[in-house]
Amino acid sequence: MTVQVTTKEKKVKTWASSRMMRSLQGITALVTGASSGIGKAMARELASHGAHLILVSRNAQRLEQEAEDLRIRFGVATHVFPADLNRPEKRQELFDRILAQGFTVDLLVNNAGLAHYGPFVGSSLEETDEMLTLNVQALTHLTRLFLPGMIERKKGGVLNVASTAGFQPIPNLSVYAATKAFVLNFSEALWEECRGSGVRIFCLCPGNTLTRFHQAAGIDRQRMFFSASAADVARFGLKKFLHSGRPSGIYGFWNKLMIYAERLSPRRLTVFVTGLMYRSGKKPAV
Ligand SMILES: NC(=O)c1ccc[n+]([C@@H]2O[C@H](COP(=O)([O-])OP(=O)(O)OC[C@H]3O[C@@H](n4cnc5c(N)ncnc54)[C@H](OP(=O)(O)O)[C@@H]3O)[C@@H](O)[C@H]2O)c1
Secondary structure: OOOOOOHHHHHHHHHHHHOOOOOOOOOEEEEEOOOOHHHHHHHHHHHHOOOEEEEEEOOHHHHHHHHHHHHHHHOOOEEEEEOOOOOHHHHHHHHHHHHHOOOOOOEEEEOOOOOOOOOHHHOOHHHHHHHHHHHHHHHHHHHHHHHHHHHHHOOEEEEEEOOHHHHOOOOOOHHHHHHHHHHHHHHHHHHHHHOOOOEEEEEEEOOOEEOOHHHHHOOOHHHOOOOEEHHHHHHHHHHHHHHOOOOEEEOOHHHHHHHHHHHOOOHHHHHHHHHHHOOOOOOOOO
């Protein structure tokens, strides 16, 4: 059965896509994980294009410093909401406080994320839960809270930060890579669901980026292949969010080459190579 698209529906779609965000000037963007690394760079890039900001992470002091710096350098309005996004009630509180203060979030940047390195059976349940909760549940919950308003206003966007890990099974980062596969698939599906609504969804897939991430995860720096700066990754992500017609984008030539080559390779070869790259030297401890 073919679905007939009426002229009226076509007009609505064209009108909605003509309202798609084309510039960051004057928008309000909420960035999670804005106290460090890619999130901090994202906030700077947004501010440099005239976007007002709501910065979220646990570390209130770092957020305040960053907000003050952005206010002075770029003259944009910046607000900080310190919150542990692993606590569901804090995500709801964040949403409620934003509504109560009369802000409209035009762009949600779901960036906060973390990894724990090492064999799965040697990891604690707390480490696994922390990754699943922050990388998957918090991102999904925040999207669920903010996206309906954007659809209603026929304007806005969600930029989710996944990783090249989302395309690969990675021994010793098994849960982390699986969470990023979720982010990638979830975002690409939403991209299709939101097409024609005036709301843009984009999934940024960075490879190794020079931030606190590896140290926090317990990954030694020798494992950092083709490292990029957080500023370059953030600039790429926002540019693609605004102008790419695609649901996702991989940062960097070598990262793209690696992922495309893996797509043509047998799966067991991929996992053998990523296993070599992220070999831990530790025996799985039960
Ligand atoms: N660096 C890389 O090589 C790389 C590569 C691919 C993808 N990524 C992805 O990029 C994103 C950003 O990572 P990054 O490299 O910028 O790491 P980062 O420098 O460690 O930054 C992580 C951010 O997340 C925040 N955060 C951590 N736990 C949180 C929680 N429970 N609630 C609220 N905020 C929390 C941290 O702030 P507080 O400590 O103040 O809470 C920090 O601002 C992550 O999703 C990561 O998976 C990173």
